[in-house]
């Protein structure tokens with residue numbers, strides 16, 4: 334008979350920090366977290382005194398136990414609900430222009446390079462490694478229109494071990510000659526991409542990579558293509574992602590293209606693209622009825638504050654979204670956002686919320702929730718990831734604030750709470766000592782080695 338001990342692959346003993354709700358961060362001191370061989374959280378015991386650890390292991394061998402120091406703690410991995418893999422190649426550049434001009438000048442020329450699958454393989458390795466290194470254990474990726482490059486992105490994500498939604502981008506209008514598809518090739522290649530990911534996942538009962546239907550935005554896709562994509566999403570029961578109400582010129586142009594829809598959000602709804610598996614990035618300039626439609630359809634929002642500052646799009650009203658009980662997660666939106674780090678997204682979200690309204694600005698518990706559980710809800714994966722509830726898969730960061738060149742200084746007066754808050758606001762990838770996805774430690778190619786004192 335299989336015993337409990339034999340079903341366990343690893344046990345962590347020490348400080349565990351996660352969101353129990355949007356209002357509450359739970360700080361588990363002297364916690365014992367048991368991970369099973371499937372990568373799931375089998376058991377969580379709180380407040381185990383040092384001298385009681387051995388007796389609490391239920392026969393699990395000592396070599397499977399990782400004892401954390403007082404400089405280390407474990408948190409759930411971050412969830413990036415919106416990031417563009419090809420745009421990492423110009424991350425940090427080009428913030429002088431607003432959205433539509435930025436797309437024409439910087440984005441489309443760079444994305445066109447991904448028609449070369451070899452080039453894609455090289456560049457996507459860097460995008461994914463950088464995202465993982467920053468603690469993003471789950472990401473919703475936009476690739477480009479190119480089928481070969483999209484497959485390479487899936488291969489690399491599989492190799493590096495991230496959990497991901499990967500979208501082949503669709504564009505059949507208002508796009509440059511060097512980055513455009515016909516309706517027919519767009520639908521055909523999207524289907525081929527979905528079939529490819531299905532094949533990669535054959536025999537895997539808990540695959541990490543899922544295809545996601547990805548019309549770039551309504552401006553780039555005509556009504557016929559949007560309709561076909563809505564049908565594909567329904568046929569394969571797939572999630573959907575796009576951009577919505579990011580910039581005022583974008584909204585004006587969209588409404589001129591789709592005069593039969595009452596507002597921008599309805600354009601997607603009218604084409605079968607707005608449901609509980611939809612993730613809409615930005616939502617900066619939403620009318621109340623558009624937010625209400627998002628809620629009615631149970632669609633999620635990826636809040637990309639860093640990008641919204643850089644491209645001068647504006648500041649989304651996250652408080653209003655939360656008051657309406659709409660699902661919200663954080664997105665880096667590289668390269669609209671200059672940082673592939675969800676910690677930076679969290680900080681920009683806080684700044685945006687304070688700049689909007691000091692009285693209702695987001696507090697630490699809310700920000701951490703958005704970066705973890707909120708993202709899981711937006712991906713419709715809250716039963717699987719987001720915090721350390723028993724039965725969920727173990728996607729996590731082992732944080733260490735005493736690494737070489739650590740940006741975080743800890744003093745004797747620090748509590749577990751202030752130690753953690755310093756990581757959120759001062760820490761960076763140097764502090765992400767180990768990263769786990771589905772219970773497995775991610776091996777980061779070329780990652781800086783963390784040194785303990």
Ligand code: GUN
Nearest residue numbers: 440549550576640666669
């Ligand atoms: N809208 C359409 N495409 C894009 C993109 O690549 N980035 C951002 N931020 N908005 C978009």
Ligand code: FE
Nearest residue numbers: 576614666669
């Ligand atoms: Fe984007």
